[in-house]
Amino acid sequence: MNGRAHPLIAVIGHPNEGKSSVLSTLTEDDSVVVNDYPGETTRCHYFPVEINGTVVLELVDTPGFQNPQRILEWMRACGKTDDALLQDFLATFADQESFHHDCELMKPLVQGAALIYVVDCSRPLLPVDEAEMEILRLVNKPRMAVINFKDDDRDYLPAWTNAFRRHFNVIREFNAHHARFEERIALLETLKAIQQDWEPQINRAIDAFRQNWDYRRQQAVDAVCDYLTTALQLVIEQPLAKGADPEPVKGQVLERYRSTLVIRERQLFDALRGLYHHHSFNFELPAQSVLQEDLFSEVTWDVLGLTRKQLLMAAAGMGAGIGVALDAASLGLSTGLFAAAGALVGGTGAWFMGQELAKVRVHRLPLGGSRLVVGPSRNPQLPLVLLDRAVLFYREVMNHAHGNRSGALPDLASQSVVRQTDADHQKQLLKQARLLAEGSSMERDNAREQLALLIADLLVMD
Ligand SMILES: Nc1nc2c(ncn2[C@@H]2O[C@H](COP(=O)(O)OP(=O)(O)O)[C@@H](O)[C@H]2O)c(=O)[nH]1
Ligand SMILES: [Mg+2]
Structure with a gap:
């Protein structure tokens, strides 16, 4: 479905929420660039996960959203949804420098990627977050929300969970700093629920991960x-x-x-x-x-x-x-x-x-x-x-x-x-x-x- 034999998953979100960290932990790749300052990633980076010479999975690190509220306004006015909306958006904003990150982060979705939306739920939910989630709902790709707590503050979680429920069917906690092997496998298991066509490939990937671990x-x-x-x-x-x-x-x-x-x-x-x-x-x-x-x-x-x-x-x-x-x-x-x-x-x-x-x-x-x-x-x-x-x-x-x-x-x-x-x-x-x-x-x-x-x-x- 994405021209590849393996699942393609884009890791998307607001700048500095831990997207690259989640991707690095999930793929066991410490060459992924993790930045202390927001907005330093300006283009997509593809990370194929290879086991015994076969790519079993590929993740894409993306820049963070730049203008979620303006894009949402435009999308609502456009009146389209799904692929038609995505194509129109990219055609309209491709040349605008100030929308460069927004366009770049959507590109893997055109290539058939499912998406993981990463948020740090130890901070309060803001209107920009709601706008980002709504954009992803309108674009309508297989998606799940991943909660990456940067610190232990769980006070804001109920508000986040409410917002997630309106935009995602699948929500999962995954800590980029502490997740171990079984938690990585559990996250992969969850991917099956968002894109059922990939079930055989994801099962194969999980088997390969387990065998490789042993x-x-x-x-x-x-x-x-x-x-x-x-x-x-x-x-x-x-x-x-x-x-x-x-x-x-x-x-x-x-x-x-x-x-x-x-x-x-x-x-x-x-x-x-x-x-x-x-x-x-x-x-x-x-x-x-x-x-x-x-x-x-x-x-x-x-x-x-x-x-x-x-x-x-x-x-x-x-x-x-x-x-x-x-x-x-x-x-x-x-x-x-x-x-x-x-x-x-x-x-x-x-x-x-x-x-x-x-x-x-x-x-x-x-x-x-x-x-x-x-x-x-x-x-x-x-x-x-x-x-x-x-x-x-x-x-x-x-x-x-x-x-x-x-x-x-x-x-x-x-x-x-x-x-x-x-x-x-x-x-x-x-x-x-x-x-x-x-x-x-x-x-x-x-x-x-x-x-x-x-x-x-x-x-x-x-
Ligand atoms: N304490 C803590 N810090 C994190 C966690 N995930 C990411 N960070 C930090 O947050 C900053 C941004 O992380 P990064 O993965 O580059 O975010 P991105 O901009 O969304 O890709 C970096 O300084 C990370 O070390 C986490 O789970 N716990
Ligand atoms: Mg990053």
């Missing part, structure tokens, strides 16, 4: 698993000249070990960003997120990974080979640390970090001289901290609305994820991480597979 999750699991594998198997070596004092070099090797882990993590985070289409805009993390902390900050190691008590429980019965680093002595039981109030739950970051991670070994070389070696780490908490951070970042990235350029989501949990899983899960994580770092080649392959399943479980929790 596929991305699997890709994320693989990425996290690869990352953990390289991190846990990481070995950093540095030669030491014959007769040289190893002490000053130890710190450097350890620093290289740590910074390599930091770089690997950044690479993982970049990959996750890409997977969830956050290409252009580097969104902020919430101020309260533990991810604001560096990987090797004490706070990170305090709040992520397992508590000592959980570690001890998880390590119990894991078998001599695996459990070595987790015996009572290494957990501080014999020193009485374990019994101290608070030691079981918090304030243990420095202690955890100070474990095996910090050990630098000196290997003597047969021809003289030696090598300093760090890794693979035997610190039981390391894989858990790395995993926790990866899962927390994944949640930020998958839930961050692309239209939200001003900052962070308010309510994503930032505490340890592994701490909240059940004891069996914790035990398995610990075991497979240890095998991945130190097992035979077959054990490592098997551990990687097992770990992928455990990570997949963590990524579906939210």
Whole structure:
């Protein structure tokens, strides 16, 4: 019906109501220009949504209305409706500079687009809004009203809802800054109600979105698993000249070990960003997120990974080979640390970090001289901290609305994820991480597979 095999939807409205933001969130496209000042968009921009090489949907970003009241007057006097009215309007005003935005925003409607009318209902309804809605009613294209609350003020909603009812059959709330995957799907579902001819295409689009979402999750699991594998198997070596004092070099090797882990993590985070289409805009993390902390900050190691008590429980019965680093002595039981109030739950970051991670070994070389070696780490908490951070970042990235350029989501949990899983899960994580770092080649392959399943479980929790 629009010369395309896929639905075409124009996002229309008053300047600065969040049209571009809604479109950006809906299409997961952060290259859409969002403006802080009204009237900066002067022409239409088309955003085809492609999944596996097929365009499933296309949205059009449009300039805001410039002269709704004057146009409405003209349209009423014209006496026509529907396509005839639209054609007459464009023919009459095409050359008038002051109506440029109004003409431009109607063009997709001539191409067979349905329309989403976006309004910020946290402000009062004005006569211009009524005029815009009435214009759209007269032009009579498939349409729905989308309420995008810019702030939480709902006092004006009843007045808006009344006005919508006179002009639209379908009204839906969709927040450009907070909408997540299921809300995007729900909006697409609603489109079926405004243009029934498109039902098969929209169903196909929704199926494609869902399959793609699952596929991305699997890709994320693989990425996290690869990352953990390289991190846990990481070995950093540095030669030491014959007769040289190893002490000053130890710190450097350890620093290289740590910074390599930091770089690997950044690479993982970049990959996750890409997977969830956050290409252009580097969104902020919430101020309260533990991810604001560096990987090797004490706070990170305090709040992520397992508590000592959980570690001890998880390590119990894991078998001599695996459990070595987790015996009572290494957990501080014999020193009485374990019994101290608070030691079981918090304030243990420095202690955890100070474990095996910090050990630098000196290997003597047969021809003289030696090598300093760090890794693979035997610190039981390391894989858990790395995993926790990866899962927390994944949640930020998958839930961050692309239209939200001003900052962070308010309510994503930032505490340890592994701490909240059940004891069996914790035990398995610990075991497979240890095998991945130190097992035979077959054990490592098997551990990687097992770990992928455990990570997949963590990524579906939210
Ligand atoms: N707080 C908040 N601000 C929003 C929301 N949607 C849009 N904005 C802001 O409103 C301004 C205009 O947004 P934009 O999408 O460019 O509006 P357009 O002119 O209708 O395309 C920008 O500063 C956006 O960041 C929202 O849901 N919440
Ligand atoms: Mg815009």
